Amino acid sequence: MxxxxxxxxxxxxxxxxxxKITIERICKFLNRDEDAVEDMYTNTSMDTDLLLRWSKLLEYDFFRLYSSHLILYAPPSAVGKNQQKSDKIPYFRKNIYTQEIKDFIMKRILSGEMTQNDVIKEYSIPKSTLHRWLQKTDNTNG
Known part of the structure; x- marks a missing residue:
């Protein structure tokens, strides 16, 4: 997945x-040699500063992959517990779903891979939210 x-x-x-960015441009932008860049392609994780530089260079938000993971796979019991709003750091609501997340969920339902109840249980998506997505899908297809 x-x-x-x-x-x-x-x-x-x-x-x-x-x-199709050249390795020379990547090396110069990241201030790394070619071997170091090639090694990065094998890493399952990396420093956030470096990931931010990659995001800027490639004009792609790699952090969104992690946000999507949290939306889909954070345990429901963790939502809201031990969270205190702070003025010092930004607070992000969990119930903001990106279009990629919606497409991912809808694809799983429409392909028969998961039922609506499976999605509600596994991803903690409210039933009303899921029905709204389904209605929008029906309206665009019909």
């Missing part, structure tokens, strides 16, 4: 291939 296991190096390599 796309969001369950994140191998950030593979995602970066795919984006590099799509973008």
């Amino acid at each position: 796309l969001y369950k296991e994140i191998h950030i190096g593979k995602f970066i390599k795919e984006r590099v291939d799509e973008s």
Whole structure:
């Protein structure tokens, strides 16, 4: 599954291939040699500063992969517990679903891979939210 296991190096390599950016430009932008860049493609994780630089260079938000993972796979019991709003750091609501998340969920339902109840249980998506997505899908297809 796309969001369950994140191998950030593979995602970066795919984006590099799509973008057709030269290794010279990558090395210069990241201030690394070619071997170090090639090693990054094999990493399952990396430093956030480096990931931010990759995101800027490749014009792709790699952090969204992790946000999507949290939306889909964070245990429901963890939602709201031990969370205190702070003025010092931004607070993000869990119930903001990206279009990629919606498409991922709808694909699983429409293909028969999961039922609506399976989705509600596994991903803690409210029933009303899921029905709204289904209605929008019906309206665009019909």
